[in-house]
Every structure is written in C-alpha cells, then in structure tokens.
Amino acid sequence: MSATPTAVTGNYDPNAPRTRTFYDRVANFTSGRESPRDYLEECLAAIDELEGTVKAWVCLNVDGAREAADASAARYKSGSPLSPIDGMPIGIKDVIQTHDMPTTLGSPIFEGRNTGLDSASVNALRLAGAVIVGKTVTTEFAFMVPGPTTNPYCAGATPGGSSSGSSAAVGAGMVPAALGNQVVGSIIRPAGYCANVAIKPTLGALHGGEGLSLSQLHLGVHAGALEDMWAVAYEIGQRAGGDPGYPGLYGPAEIADPRAPRRLVVLETEGWDGRDGATSDAFEGVLSQLRAQGVELLSRRDNPAIERLERSIEASVPLCRILCSYEMRWALRAYQRTGLLSPQLGNWLDMAEALTPDDYRDALAKRAAIRADFEALAPICDGLITLSSPGPAPAVGEVTGGEGSYGFVTGDPAFNAATSLLGCPTVTLPLISIRGLPVGVQLICQAHDDWPLTGMARWARDAVVPVVF
Numbered sequence: 001m002s003a004t005p006t007a008v009t010g011n012y013d014p015n016a017p018r019t020r021t022f023y024d025r026v027a028n029f030t031s032g033r034e035s036p037r038d039y040l041e042e043c044l045a046a047i048d049e050l051e052g053t054v055k056a057w058v059c060l061n062v063d064g065a066r067e068a069a070d071a072s073a074a075r076y077k078s079g080s081p082l083s084p085i086d087g088m089p090i091g092i093k094d095v096i097q098t099h100d101m102p103t104t105l106g107s108p109i110f111e112g113r114n115t116g117l118d119s120a121s122v123n124a125l126r127l128a129g130a131v132i133v134g135k136t137v138t139t140e141f142a143f144m145v146p147g148p149t150t151n152p153y154c155a156g157a158t159p160g161g162s163s164s165g166s167s168a169a170v171g172a173g174m175v176p177a178a179l180g181n182q183v184v185g186s187i188i189r190p191a192g193y194c195a196n197v198a199i200k201p202t203l204g205a206l207h208g209g210e211g212l213s214l215s216q217l218h219l220g221v222h223a224g225a226l227e228d229m230w231a232v233a234y235e236i237g238q239r240a241g242g243d244p245g246y247p248g249l250y251g252p253a254e255i256a257d258p259r260a261p262r263r264l265v266v267l268e269t270e271g272w273d274g275r276d277g278a279t280s281d282a283f284e285g286v287l288s289q290l291r292a293q294g295v296e297l298l299s300r301r302d303n304p305a306i307e308r309l310e311r312s313i314e315a316s317v318p319l320c321r322i323l324c325s326y327e328m329r330w331a332l333r334a335y336q337r338t339g340l341l342s343p344q345l346g347n348w349l350d351m352a353e354a355l356t357p358d359d360y361r362d363a364l365a366k367r368a369a370i371r372a373d374f375e376a377l378a379p380i381c382d383g384l385i386t387l388s389s390p391g392p393a394p395a396v397g398e399v400t401g402g403e404g405s406y407g408f409v410t411g412d413p414a415f416n417a418a419t420s421l422l423g424c425p426t427v428t429l430p431l432i433s434i435r436g437l438p439v440g441v442q443l444i445c446q447a448h449d450d451w452p453l454t455g456m457a458r459w460a461r462d463a464v465v466p467v468v469f
Contacts, residue, residue, distance in 0.1 A: 057169065185416025
C-alpha cells in the first residue's frame with residue numbers, strides 16, 4: 001500500500017472559507033429583512049454553480065425544499081418558528097431514509113429504491129422545520145468504494161468517505177449542514193478534508209434509524225459553524241432521542257460558552273507515524289499556540305495511563321475491520337447473490353467468513369478494554385487532541401493505509417478508528433492548511449460530554465490561528 005500520498009494542491013484559504021452559516025441569519029428571518037426561501041435560493045444557486053464538478057448529490061428535491069422553505073417563512077412571519085433550525089437547508093447521507101427521495105446506499109443494487117419512510121433523524125429534522133434539500137453521495141454501503149464526489153478545494157483530491165457528499169456539500173457552501181455517520185472514520189476524516197466542523201457524538205446519542213446494524217455506528221453532523229452543528233444535533237436528540245437502549249444526547253439547546261481546557265492529552269494513535277512532514281509541523285504549530293495560552297499538554301511519555309491507552313489502540317483499524325465485517329456478513333452475503341457487489345466488498349466478505357464467533361468475542365473484549373483504558377484518563381485531563389487525518393486529502397483513487405489485503409481510496413482512517421471504538425464524542429476543526437488543502441484537528445472528550453466539548457471547540461476555534469504550510 002502507498003504510505004505517502006501524492007502531493008496534490010488545492011485552493012483552500014482558511015481566512016476565506018466557502019462554508020455557509022445559518023445561525024447568524026435567523027435574526028433576518030425574524031425581522032423580515034429576508035426569508036428562509038431567500039436563503040434556500042442562495043444554496044440552490046451554489047449547487048447549480050458547483051455540482052457539475054463537486055458531484056455531492058445523488059438526487060435533489062428542489063420543489064419539496066422550496067415548499068418547506070415557504071412554510072418556514074410563514075412561521076417566522078407569524079412569530080412562531082418551530083426551532084432554531086426552522087428553515088435550515090440540510091443534506092442527508094444516502095444511507096439514511098427519506099420518504100420523498102430514494103435511498104440507494106451507494107449501490108446499484110438499490111438504484112431508484114424509495115422506501116417511503118423517513119429515518120428517525122430525518123423525521124426529527126422535519127418536525128423542527130428544517131428544509132431537506134437532497135440525498136448526498138456515499139460510498140458503497142458506507143464502506144470503501146467511492147462515488148463520483150470530488151473535494152471542493154481540489155477536483156483531483158478525494159473528499160473522504162463514506163460521508164463524502166455531505167462533507168463536500170458543506171465544504172462547498174451548498175448547504176450549512178448535512179448528516180453523516182461513522183463506524184471507522186466516515187464523519188471526522190471527510191469533514192477534515194473538506195474544511196467542515198463536525199461532531200461524532202457519543203455512541204447512541206442520536207438515533208441512527210435503521211442504520212447498518214453495526215455496533216459502533218454513530219450518527220453525526222457536518223456544518224459550516226459549530227453553532228449550527230450543535231443546533232442540528234440537539235434538535236435530533238430532542239425529537240428522536242438516542243438509539244434504543246441509549247440515554248441520548250445531553251446538554252441544553254444553546255451551544256456551550258467558550259471554555260479553555262487546562263490540560264489536554266496529545267493522542268498519537270496508530271496514525272502518528274503516517275503523518276506527512278508538513279502536517280506534523282503544522283500540528284506542532286497548533287500545539288505551540290495552545291501551550292502559549294496556558295494549556296498543559298501531556299503525552300504518552302508523561303503518564304503510564306496514557307501509554308496504556310496508546311498501546312491498546314495501536315491496531316484500531318484492523319479491530320474495526322473485524323467488528324464491522326463480522327457484523328455485516330449476513331447483509332454482504334445477500335448483496336453478493338445479486339452479482340452487483342463490488343470486488344472490494346466481496347474481499348471484505350471473504351475476510352469476514354474466515355472469522356469465528358470466538359474471534360468476534362475477542363474483538364468485543366478488546367474494545368471493552370480500550371474503553372476502560374480511556375475512561376481511566378478522565379481524572380487526568382479535560383480532553384484529548386489529535387489530527388483528523390495523517391495529512392490532507394490524497395488524490396482521487398489513490399490507495400492509502402489499510403492492511404495487506406486491502407487499502408483505502410478515500411483516505412487513511414488511522415486517526416479515526418480509535419475514537420469510533422471508544423464511542424466517545426469528537427469534534428473536528430479546520431485549523432490546518434497544507435498546499436491549499438484543509439486538515440482537521442480533533443478534540444475528544446469522555447462519553448456524554450458532547451456539550452462541554454462544544455465549549456472547548458468554540459474556544460479553540462477563536463484562540464488558534466490556522467496554521468498554513
């Protein structure tokens with residue numbers, strides 16, 4: 001597998017991001033200076049301009065979106081908006097059901113399939129008055145084989161996967177927010193590649209609907225602003241709750257006030273040795289700014305509990321592969337019978353068929369031990385910090401990371417797999433630019449500290465000057 005991605009270049013300027021915000025326009029809707037329909041038309045104009053290159057959308061429901069925006073405008077006019085996201089245009093990853101559009105799971109097997117149902121999250125968004133614009137491109141069954149989407153800052157670079165369309169649509173300013181989900185690295189990595197902010201909440205905090213029947217599936221939110229990110233997550237949490245058996249998302253409707261951490265652990269993960277030189281130097285520039293503002297940074301060399309966690313997560317990508325492929329065996333078998341399953345997922349099925357129930361039980365035990373090692377850090381630090389990827393987005397089609405029998409063509413998830421195993425909340429911020437391409441930085445907290453994490457992220461957003469190489 002290629003260890004060093006091709007050095008593609010882009011046109012990302014962290015001082016002039018293309019991402020779009022919504023929260024700061026709501027006052028205009030209330031005063032009548034503009035309407036949600038006006039805002040939607042701005043989004044549709046951006047889609048018309050950029051979609052031919054970015055290819056973020058599987059399908060759009062323009063008429064339905066306009067109808068929803070007009071209904072929202074009437075509510076603002078009467079002084080009765082349903083929520084802070086009433087009128088917000090939102091994209092939906094195409095593994096999440098929508099009653100008025102097909103849900104194809106990124107596979108020709110389900111081309112044109114319309115279930116006539118909304119997933120729990122989409123139902124919640126509609127109840128909050130959000131405007132569902134369309135379905136965003138995903139990889140095949142949210143795994144490995146990418147769709148046509150390109151990076152909004154370089155058409156020759158990947159937008160990441162599997163939430164490729166959601167991250168690219170937000171990064172290009174087509175919509176202020178979009179839904180994604182993550183089992184290994186499918187929210188945080190593409191968000192970092194496309195200059196989104198994004199949250200992978202605590203496992204089970206947001207109802208994933210039918211999901212993909214995977215034990216570490218997180219529903220999350222891509223956005224152009226932390227305020228919009230939290231508002232979308234909150235409204236889903238209030239109206240749909242968490243996954244069955246989980247307590248849901250904690251925290252009030254308003255995003256937390258900015259809060260500086262006193263002590264952070266710099267988490268290396270298995271991705272540490274795969275960083276490119278510029279990204280390594282840029283990340284050190286971020287850390288230097290934190291130190292200069294009084295944040296104490298600890299590493300694996302400072303505390304045996306940190307070292308123990310680092311050792312326990314050093315093979316997180318293979319562990320995720322065992323868990324995910326074993327849990328998807330029944331579905332992959334059915335898909336393979338159609339003759340339309342990709343060879344890449346056929347290979348995953350072959351690897352899964354070699355696993356035994358004891359192998360799966362061992363993987364579950366390892367995940368439980370990792371979570372215990374992570375919980376032991378709670379008294380030591382306010383949170384953790386690491387990169388969202390080993391570097392900027394690699395070239396489209398380039399193979400990076402993985403194991404001997406497979407590699408990833410949407411970027412290496414080596415910095416993401418551990419937090420997926422942990423089930424803890426993670427927020428990524430676009431704090432680095434390398435060769436005109438964004439690179440995200442993750443902030444991580446203990447389970448159910450999603451709301452306090454947003455305060456830490458707001459502080460970091462305002463306190464850290466993006467590092468450009």
